[in-house]
Amino acid sequence: MISATNANQISAARSDLAAAFRWAVRLGLSEGIENHFSLMVPGSTSQFLLNEYGLHWAEVRVSNLLTLDFNGRVLDGRGPPDMTAFHIHSRIHSRLPHAQCVLHTHMPYATALTTLENGRLEMCSQTALMVHHLVAYDDSYNGLALDSTEGDRMADMLGSKRALFLGGHGVVVIGRSVAEAFDLLYWLERACQLQILALSTGRKLRVIPDTIVGGMRQQLEDSGMKSHFEALKRMLYRDEPDFIT
Secondary structure: OOOHHHHHHHHHHHHHHHHHHHHHHHOOOOEOOEOEEEEEOOOOOOEEEEEOOOOOHHHOOHHHEEEEEOOOOEEEOOOOOOHHHHHHHHHHHHHOOOOOEEEEEOOHHHHHHHOOOOOOOOOOOHHHHOOHHHEEEEOOOOOOOOOHHHHHHHHHHHOOOOEEEEOOOEEEEEEOOHHHHHHHHHHHHHHHHHHHHHHOOOOOOOOOOHHHHHHHHHHHOOOOHHHHHHHHHHHHHHHOHHHHO
16 A cells, blocks of 8 residues: 555656656757656656657646556556657666666757767866766667667666767666756756857867866756756746646
8 A cells, every 4th residue: 555655755756757848848858759758656666657658748747657667567557658768768777776767868969969979078168067977978879779678788888877878869867856867957958058059160169177177076066956846847837737637
């Protein structure tokens, strides 16, 4: 039996995940009905929430999030999952304890960086300093994730990091909560946007010295993460309250 406390935690988790989908649309991070976000069910080590395939993220509500187990069974919800999403998210959740939330997008500026030969996030802005030590890179492209081996490979490449650039594909970002993962997703895209815009001038990037990079890392770690997501939810409750239904 689910306790009242756990029921409240699950309800809050579902609300946070639905809010993340809506805000991804608002920020231009989504791509059609593709890509996927997931979140471990609070109190469970083998069940996770995932978006129903076929919905635009602007349509996602709390009520149409699916609950799946690691065997791919839909335990709650009406629609089918995207099986490529299942193969990626189930394996990352099961193999990385710090991956309570897993976000995969083809957001434009970060994805643009993955299309460059040896594309790397350079330390040329304060925004980049916030995220660079959390990032890993996969320079290969293996096609669609048609079985669990691709999810296992991504989990191995992530290791202790929290963001993985997928060659020619997009990014995977993980966190201990929706707030943590979404905050990183946001700043990662902003850092990539600044770099791509700077490169578009044709001029050389001015890279911040390593001595400064190391000192700034601790100052910027987790700054404003929870408050950022709470602010996003307040605006969503005001403008798109149907997400909670």
